[in-house]
Amino acid sequence: MSHIKVELKQEQVAKLKEICKSFDNEAGELINVLHKTQETFGYLPAEVQEVIARELNISVAKVYGVVTFYSFFTMIPKGKHPISICTGTACYVRGAEKVLDEFKRILDVKVGETSPDGKFSLSCLRCVGACGLAPVVSVGEKIYGRVSPDGVKDILKEYE
Amino acid sequence: MHLLVCGGTGCRASASDSIIEKFKTEIAAKGLENDVQVILTGCFGFCEKGPIVKVLPDNTFYTQVKPEDVAEIVAEHVIKGRKVNRLLYIDPTNQEKISDAKHMGFYRKQIRIALRNCGVINPENVDEYIARDGYHAIGKVLKEYTPAQTIDIIKKSGLRGRGGGGFPTGLKWEIASKNAADQKYVVCNADEGDPGAFMDRSVLEGDPHSVLEAMAICGYCIGATQGVIYIRAEYPLAITRLKIAIKQAREYGLLGKDIMGSGFDFDITLRYGAGAFVCGEETSLIHSMEGLRGEPTNKPPFPAESGYLGKPTNVNNVETFASVPVIILKGADWFSSIGTEKSKGTKVFALAGKINNVGLIEVPMGTTLREVIFEIGGGIKNGKKFKAAQTGGPSGGCLTEKHLDTPIDFDNLIAAGSMMGSGGMIVMDEDDCMVSIAKFFLEFTVEESCGKCAPCRIGNKRLYEILERITNGEGTMEELERLRNLSLVIKDTSLCGLGQTSPNPVLSTMDNFYNEYLAHVNDKKCPAGQCKSLMKYVVEPEACVGCTACARNCPVNAISGERKKPHLIDTAICIKCGACIEKCKFNAISIK
Numbered sequence A: 001m002s003h004i005k006v007e008l009k010q011e012q013v014a015k016l017k018e019i020c021k022s023f024d025n026e027a028g029e030l031i032n033v034l035h036k037t038q039e040t041f042g043y044l045p046a047e048v049q050e051v052i053a054r055e056l057n058i059s060v061a062k063v064y065g066v067v068t069f070y071s072f073f074t075m076i077p078k079g080k081h082p083i084s085i086c087t088g089t090a091c092y093v094r095g096a097e098k099v100l101d102e103f104k105r106i107l108d109v110k111v112g113e114t115s116p117d118g119k120f121s122l123s124c125l126r127c128v129g130a131c132g133l134a135p136v137v138s139v140g141e142k143i144y145g146r147v148s149p150d151g152v153k154d155i156l157k158e159y160e
Numbered sequence B: 001m002h003l004l005v006c007g008g009t010g011c012r013a014s015a016s017d018s019i020i021e022k023f024k025t026e027i028a029a030k031g032l033e034n035d036v037q038v039i040l041t042g043c044f045g046f047c048e049k050g051p052i053v054k055v056l057p058d059n060t061f062y063t064q065v066k067p068e069d070v071a072e073i074v075a076e077h078v079i080k081g082r083k084v085n086r087l088l089y090i091d092p093t094n095q096e097k098i099s100d101a102k103h104m105g106f107y108r109k110q111i112r113i114a115l116r117n118c119g120v121i122n123p124e125n126v127d128e129y130i131a132r133d134g135y136h137a138i139g140k141v142l143k144e145y146t147p148a149q150t151i152d153i154i155k156k157s158g159l160r161g162r163g164g165g166g167f168p169t170g171l172k173w174e175i176a177s178k179n180a181a182d183q184k185y186v187v188c189n190a191d192e193g194d195p196g197a198f199m200d201r202s203v204l205e206g207d208p209h210s211v212l213e214a215m216a217i218c219g220y221c222i223g224a225t226q227g228v229i230y231i232r233a234e235y236p237l238a239i240t241r242l243k244i245a246i247k248q249a250r251e252y253g254l255l256g257k258d259i260m261g262s263g264f265d266f267d268i269t270l271r272y273g274a275g276a277f278v279c280g281e282e283t284s285l286i287h288s289m290e291g292l293r294g295e296p297t298n299k300p301p302f303p304a305e306s307g308y309l310g311k312p313t314n315v316n317n318v319e320t321f322a323s324v325p326v327i328i329l330k331g332a333d334w335f336s337s338i339g340t341e342k343s344k345g346t347k348v349f350a351l352a353g354k355i356n357n358v359g360l361i362e363v364p365m366g367t368t369l370r371e372v373i374f375e376i377g378g379g380i381k382n383g384k385k386f387k388a389a390q391t392g393g394p395s396g397g398c399l400t401e402k403h404l405d406t407p408i409d410f411d412n413l414i415a416a417g418s419m420m421g422s423g424g425m426i427v428m429d430e431d432d433c434m435v436s437i438a439k440f441f442l443e444f445t446v447e448e449s450c451g452k453c454a455p456c457r458i459g460n461k462r463l464y465e466i467l468e469r470i471t472n473g474e475g476t477m478e479e480l481e482r483l484r485n486l487s488l489v490i491k492d493t494s495l496c497g498l499g500q501t502s503p504n505p506v507l508s509t510m511d512n513f514y515n516e517y518l519a520h521v522n523d524k525k526c527p528a529g530q531c532k533s534l535m536k537y538v539v540e541p542e543a544c545v546g547c548t549a550c551a552r553n554c555p556v557n558a559i560s561g562e563r564k565k566p567h568l569i570d571t572a573i574c575i576k577c578g579a580c581i582e583k584c585k586f587n588a589i590s591i592k
C-alpha cells in the first residue's frame, strides 16, 4: 500500500473522469481504464482508484483487488529513470541475477523501490523478447543487451 | 531491389530503427528511391546475429549490421553490385562466408509454416500480405465451403493447439459450433506468459494479418461474429502492428460487415493483459477480459459452453491460428504429411540460453533435440558441455543427454517427463546448477500463483523454502523426500493448470539430476559452483603473482595484499560476485 497521501487537483479529477467516459463508464472496461490511467499518471495511488470506482459504479475494493492482482499496475511512483532487469529464464541462465545484485548494491534499493532522490526505480520483468541479447536491462525506453555486472556503473553513469 | 531490415524487438533493441532511417536517407541522397525499396519486416529468427539486413533479389544475408555500415552497403552492394564481405555470416564449422541464408546450418532444417511471412513481408502493409496469398483462404472458405466442411479440413490436417495443451483444433471448433447461442466469441490467446519465450510475439509483430484471417475463418466455422485478441501489455510493438493490421483489414472490407460480399460479418477488438501468468489459462483469461481479477474457475463448464460474458467461446493460441490459412490453401493432406504420427505439422521454438544461435526456429514435429541444439542452434556457447534443455517453461521439465535423439513431439515430450508447452526452449550447460534452476521456476510460480486454492498458494511456497534451504546447504534427506511427496500432492489437488504443473521442474530435475541434490544435501557442495552459500573464493598463493588486478576490481574491497606478493580474500567481506576471477590473468583464484 502506498502511505503517501495524494491530493488530486481539480484538472486531474477531470482528466480521470474523461478517461472513464472514453470507455463508456463500463465496469467491464476496468483493466483498460487502469492501463490508460497509469499511462497518463504514471501510477495508481489510492485516491485515483477511488475516483475510478465512483465513475464506473463499482466498489473501491474491487478496483484495489484488480490493481494488486496484476503486476503491471503499480501504486508507487516510478523513478525518473525506471530500471527494469529482465529475469526471464534466458536472462537468468546468462547471469541476470548478478546484474540485479550489482544494481541493488550500487543504488542501495530493493526491487520495487525508488531511490530516495526519486531518480531511479528498480523492478524486474519477465522476458522482453530480446533473449538473444541476454541478460537484458531497460532504462526507460532504452534497452541494453549483454549486460555484465561490470557494465552496470557505465549504464548508470549515462543518467548522471 | 528490396532491402529488408528486421524490425523485431531484439533487432530494434540493437538500433535497427536507425539503420532503416540511414538506408532511407542514403538511398534518397543517391536518387534511388524508385529502384530500391527499404522494408521493415518482422523477425528473421536469427536474433543472435541481429540486426539482420537481407537484400533481394540476390538473397544476401547481412548479419550484425550497424548504422555505420549502411553507407557501405549502399555504395558497394546497391550501386556496384558487390557484396560487403565483412558483413556476411561466417560458418563456424569451416570459417567460410555464406551469403544465402538457405545454406546456413541455422536455416537448413527449418520449415516455415506459422512463420512463413516473418522476415519476408512488411507487417504494416496489408498489400504485401495479400500478395503472398493472404486473405485467399478466407475467400475460398466463404465461397466454396460450408462451416462443417471447413472444420473437417482442420480436423483432417491433424492440427493440435500450440498453446501448450495440444488439444485437436478441429475438434475444438466443432464443439463450439454445435453449442447454439445468439452470440459466440473467438478469442486469440496472445498472453505468452512463459518467461523466455517469444514465439507468439514474433508472429504478431511479423505477420499480424495471418492471425486476423484465421480468426475470421474460425468465426465462420463456429458461428461467431466477434473476435477478441487478449495480448500482454508488455508487447507494445505487437499491439501497434495489430492495430494497424485491423484498421487496414477493415478498410479493405476483410473485417467488418458483409466480408467479401458473402453476408458474413466479423470484427476483432483488442484486450490487454496486465502481467499475470495465470491469465494465459483460458478461464482466467476470460475473467480478465471481463475486467475482473484473472482467477481461474473449474472446468466444466468449458469456454466452448460458457465463456466470455457467459457465451460459447473458442480460445486458440496465436501460432495455432497462424497455421490455419495455409492449411486451407494447401490442404489437409499437405499439412498432415509433415510431422509424426500424432503430432502433425511444425512447431516454433524460441531457442535461448547457453546456445550459440539464439533465435526463433520452426521445425517439423519429430525433429530431434540433437538436431535442434547442435545443428540449428550451433551447439553450446563457449565450447561448454550440454547439460539440459528446459521445455514447457515453468510448467515443463528438462530434457537431458539421454533424450538427445528423441523425436520432439507432444507425446514424446510428456513421456520424457517434460511437455511441449508453448515453445520456449532454454538450453543449459555444465555451469548451471539444476537445483537452482528448479528454485528459479518455483520462485516464479510462487509469485504468479493467483492464491485461489491452498495447494498451489501454500504448497509451492513450501517447495520454494525447501529448495532455498538445500541451496543454502541446510537441506536434509527427509526434506528431499518431502520435496517429492509434496510435489505430487500439489499436482493432484490444485484447481488449475498452473498448480497442476508447477512442481514439474522439481520432479524432473530430481529424476534426472538426483546426484546434484545429494551433493547439496550430504556434501554441502554445489557441483556446478553456482550456489553462493556453498562456495568460497580463495587465492592460490603459488599461482598469484601479486598483480593487484583483483583487489582493484573487488567492489567491496575484500581483497588485500602487497604488490608482487600473494593476495588474500577476506571471506567475511566477500560477496561472491566473481569479479576477481574474471580479472585474474593467472588463474590464481578458485572457487572452493
Ligand SMILES: Cc1cc2nc3c(=O)[nH]c(=O)nc-3n(C[C@H](O)[C@H](O)[C@H](O)COP(=O)(O)O)c2cc1C
Pocket: B160, B161, B162, B163, B164, B165, B166, B167, B169, B189, B190, B191, B192, B193, B194, B277, B278, B279, B280, B281, B282, B283, B315, B316, B317, B318, B320, B321, B422, B496, B497, B498
Ligand atoms: C498456467 C497456464 C498458462 C497458460 N499460458 C498460456 C499462454 O501464455 N498462451 C497460450 O496460448 N496458452 C496458454 N495456456 C493454455 C490455454 O489455457 C489454452 O489451452 C490455449 O490457449 C488453447 O489454445 P490452443 O488449443 O490453440 O493451444 C496456459 C495454460 C495454463 C494452465
Ligand code: SF4
Pocket: B278, B296, B448, B449, B450, B451, B452, B453, B454, B456, B457, B494, B495, B496, B497, B498, B499, B500
Ligand atoms: S492452482 Fe494456483 S493459480 Fe490455479 S487456481 Fe489454484 S492458486 Fe490459482
Ligand code: SF4
Pocket: B539, B543, B544, B545, B546, B547, B548, B549, B550, B551, B566, B567, B583, B584, B585, B586, B587, B588, B589
Ligand atoms: S589478479 Fe590474480 S595474480 Fe593478480 S593479485 Fe589477484 S590473484 Fe594474484
Ligand code: FES
Pocket: A086, A087, A088, A089, A090, A091, A092, A126, A127, A128, A129, A130, A131, A132, A134, A135, A136, B195, B196, B197
Ligand atoms: S528472458 Fe530476458 S529477454 Fe527473454
